[in-house]
Amino acid sequence: xxxxxxxxxxxxxxxxxxxxxxxxxxxxxxxxxxxxxxxxxxxxxxxxxxxxxxxxxxxxxxxxxxxxxxxxxxxxxxxxxxxxxxxxxxxxxxxxxxx
Amino acid sequence: xxxxxxxxxxxxxxxxxxxxxxxxxxxxxxxxxxxxxxxxxxxxxxxxxxxxxxxxxxxxxxxxxxxxxxxxxxxxxxxxxxxxxxxxxxxxxxxxxxxxxxxxxxxxxxxxxxxxxxxxxxxxxxxxxxxxxxxxxxxxxxxxxxxxxxxxxxxxxxxxxxxxxxxxxxxxxxxxxxxxxxxxxxxxxxxxxxxxxxxxxxxxxxxxxxxxxxxxxxxxxxxxxxxxxxxxxxxxxxxxxxxxxxxxxxxxxxxxxxxxxxxxxxxxxxxxxxxxxxxxxxx
Numbered sequence: 001x002x003x004x005x006x007x008x009x010x011x012x013x014x015x016x017x018x019x020x021x022x023x024x025x026x027x028x029x030x031x032x033x034x035x036x037x038x039x040x041x042x043x044x045x046x047x048x049x050x051x052x053x054x055x056x057x058x059x060x061x062x063x064x065x066x067x068x069x070x071x072x073x074x075x076x077x078x079x080x081x082x083x084x085x086x087x088x089x090x091x092x093x094x095x096x097x098x099x
Numbered sequence: 100x101x102x103x104x105x106x107x108x109x110x111x112x113x114x115x116x117x118x119x120x121x122x123x124x125x126x127x128x129x130x131x132x133x134x135x136x137x138x139x140x141x142x143x144x145x146x147x148x149x150x151x152x153x154x155x156x157x158x159x160x161x162x163x164x165x166x167x168x169x170x171x172x173x174x175x176x177x178x179x180x181x182x183x184x185x186x187x188x189x190x191x192x193x194x195x196x197x198x199x200x201x202x203x204x205x206x207x208x209x210x211x212x213x214x215x216x217x218x219x220x221x222x223x224x225x226x227x228x229x230x231x232x233x234x235x236x237x238x239x240x241x242x243x244x245x246x247x248x249x250x251x252x253x254x255x256x257x258x259x260x261x262x263x264x265x266x267x268x269x270x271x272x273x274x275x276x277x278x279x280x281x282x283x284x285x286x287x288x289x290x291x292x293x294x295x296x297x298x299x300x301x302x303x304x305x306x307x308x309x310x311x312x313x314x315x316x317x318x319x320x321x322x323x324x325x326x327x328x329x330x331x332x333x334x335x336x337x338x339x340x341x342x343x344x345x346x347x348x349x350x351x352x353x354x355x356x357x358x359x360x361x362x363x364x365x366x367x368x369x370x371x372x373x374x375x376x377x378x379x380x381x382x
Binding site: 054059 | 117132133147155159177200205208217221234235238250264
């Protein structure tokens with residue numbers, strides 16, 4: 001097996017995550033799709049690290065994980081506070097700023 | 100080129116990961132999506148381990164599957180059961196356009212990868228010579244020490260931000276029990292306590308609504324969450340059938356003529372069709 005197959009897997013997962021962001025309406029599921037895209041990019045980074053024989057790619061993937069954790073905490077807090085005021089987790093219902 | 104073992108492992112993991120991702124995309128309920136995504140993340144963790152990223156594989160399991168997915172499940176629990184996606188399209192043709200965009204994006208990405216020159220794989224045996232964790236630590240605390248320090252500021256900001264966003268200032272004192280009782284009498288919607296669930300001491304489960312004298316279901320006797328989930332077990336038909344049968348048997352035993360038998364009215368009329376046992380069967 002060519003190790004580049006890992007990159008194809010990462011591309012496929014990234015595409016599924018991106019389609020999910022476009023397709024789904026539930027804010028929590030949207031966030032999960034973003035997480036999937038971050039994971040796919042991590043897989044690509046780990047594969048690149050192996051391809052080039054140094055650990056910089058893994059360091060980058062590690063920082064991605066840290067940033068993803070911080071992003072999830074703030075994002076979910078925003079979802080919870082929107083849910084408290086609008087009683088809905090659907091992104092269609094947050095339309096106060098719409099022209 | 101990799102070993103046959105890794106190839107077999109890759110194909111098994113790839114099927115799990117893509118299946119989980121598609122499940123996350125297509126499941127209607129947020130909880131199911133979260134569980135599918137957890138499966139994908141575990142598969143990816145094993146991929147990392149197989150590729151020599153031991154530390155990242157463990158961190159993936161601990162941080163992603165252990166912490167982030169549990170946070171997601173926690174928020175799904177907070178936001179409640181009524182979070183299924185509405186299938187109504189707000190923008191016309193948005194779904195078709197999104198699928199087309201996704202397909203086009205995927206084709207572009209994979210075609211770009213296929214055209215890239217990815218022939219030589221060095222492998223990590225040299226970089227991991229003194230151990231994967233040691234190698235990563237050396238890089239983090241020398242070359243990337245500034246990014247590492249900035250990360251700590253990011254984490255503190257995120258923690259404070261989450262607390263600020265979810266904190267609710269109390270704008271007035273909570274109502275006392277006396278005030279709540281006075282409000283209930285003033286509203287005059289449901290002054291006495293709500294009816295208890297269960298029927299004739301035969302069904303005392305919380306999901307069985309109580310029956311009113313005319314045989315209809317007392318909606319208030321079942322908790323709202325169960326009602327919303329559709330998990331209410333309605334036994335009124337069964338109970339009414341049993342009552343009708345009992346009345347019939349009694350009338351037969353007393354030898355009442357059919358004109359003197361009690362008239363069935365209201366919702367119980369539907370039970371006229373319920374087969375009651377004939378005299379022979381009853382004896």
